[in-house]
Amino acid sequence: MKTTNNAFLKPAVAVALSTLFLAACSGGKEQGGAPAQGAPQAPAVTVQTVKAEEVPMVVELPGRTSPHLIAELRPQVTGILTQRAFNEGSEVKAGQVLYRIDAAPYQATFDSAKASLARAEANVQVARLKAERHADLVKIEAVSKQANDDAQAALKQAEADMAAAKAALDKARIDLDYTQLKSPIAGRIGRSAVTAGALVTANQAQALATVQQLDPIYVDLTQSSAELLRMRRELEAGRLKASAKGDVPVKLVLEDGSEYAAEGRLALSEVTVDEGTGSVTLRAQFPNAKGVLLPGMYVRARLPQGTRSEAILVPHKALSRDARGNALVMVVSAEDKVEARPVQVAQSLGSNWVVTGGLAAGERIIVEGLQKVRPGAPVQAQEAGPSAPAASDAPAAVAAK
Structure with missing residues (x-):
């Protein structure tokens, strides 16, 4: 009887458990309600409204220091x-x-040349007196014309010997001086x-040794001819405004990243392009009273190249690049939807990029929450706090390469 009862109980228990499970699931749906059928909630992002402003264009160029004067002693x-x-x-x-x-042999040569000159001067004196007497006697025909001609020639020869002796003495004096x-x-x-x-x-x-004048000191810089052409076109088009001052100030960044205390000036610009590198050499001059700059040091120089009007500053963190290296920013439209916008970047200015194309003043760009968005998706936009410092308050700008 026990075996029969257990056989009937097992199916009954299984049915009861299934009923309870279905009831629990049904109860859960009734308690929790039906799942939401709408789209997921739009992510919240922080945006910044961009504006157009005037930005100084500064290019950063690599260079090496070189002495102002250099002399090799030989x-x-x-x-x-x-x-x-x-x-x-x-x-x-x-x-x-x-x-x-050792000056001893050169001193002896000098003394010998001095004595030779004295002898030559004495010979000139004798020849001059003889020539003067013959010149008077030939007038009264007391001596022949041949004798007078010989006396005059002897005087000229003595004078030539004296000149050669003077030259030998000068050469001996120079050689003696060269011993120091x-x-x-x-x-x-x-x-x-x-x-x-x-x-x-x-x-x-x-060379026995080399003497170098290091105050002031030169910094030789290189700039591509393509960059010079681009800057010239933008000046002609009015997108860049050149400085009214004739001199060009230059700031220097040392190898350790620190900025050199003194400001330099552009000294010259080559008029030819190097055929091998396609670059133009610029030379700046810096004061170096403390001897901080040594010949051969690698440095970076920052040169102003005018002012760009109507430029837009975009924080570094708001700009990304696609697989091809093109610059992109995420723009939030008036409908609060995300758009991937390609932009043109001219330079870095402090913590911002200077954008010269692709954005218009008044548009909103995403500065925080980029990892949560994708193009075309809706977002909840919240305006950021105070923006980055203006161009006039930011550090020196560096041209984008």
Whole structure:
């Protein structure tokens, strides 16, 4: 009997459990109601209304520092170096003696040339007296014309010998002076390539040392010719306004990212384009009294290139790029729908991009919540707080490459 009862109970229990499950599900629908049939709620985003304003155009160019003046010291005479008269890395003055070469042989040559000149001067005196006497005697026919001509020729030969002796003395004096190597400019001297006791030769290829004037100092910059052409077209079209001042101020950013304290000026611009690189060389000059800038340093220079009117500032975080690298911003329309808008970017200005095309003043762009939206979808737009600093208050602008 027990086995029979269990056989009948199992189907009954299963039916009862199924009934309870269906009732629970039915009850849940009745309690919770039917699921919502409308679209999901639009995401909330923060927008910023853009406006047109006047923005300074500043281009950032790479460059290297170079000395204002540079002089390589090479001996003009051959001899043994007897003294190095400077400390390596120190400041030297123009005309300061830096090296001394053994002067004994050149002093002897100078003394010999001086004696030769004295002998030549004495010979000239004798020849002049003889020529004057013969000139008087030939008038009264006391001597022959041939003797007078010989006396006059001897005088001229003696004068020529004296001139040659003077030249030899000057050459000996110059060589004697060259035994002291003097700095042709004031500046900082580098390490010495030789020490006392070394044999140096006249006009040798290796420089003994190099003196560089570093205050002021030059910065050589390169700018593409294409960028120059673009700027010229925009000036002609009136989209850029050139500065009224003749000089161009230049600011410098050092290798560690810090800004150089002193402001420089543009010194020259090359009139030819480098065929290999397609760029033009610009040279700026900076004061360097503290010696912060050293030759060969890599720097970045910022040069103003006019003012762009009716430009629009877009925060960096509001701009993205597509797979092709084109700049995009998300615009919220009047119907609160998202539109992906391609824009043209000219430069970076502080925490903003300077947009020159694709946006109009008064349009709203999404600055926060970009990850929650897609083109064509509705959004709940909320205006952002105070906008980024104006162009006049922002840091120096950098042209977009």
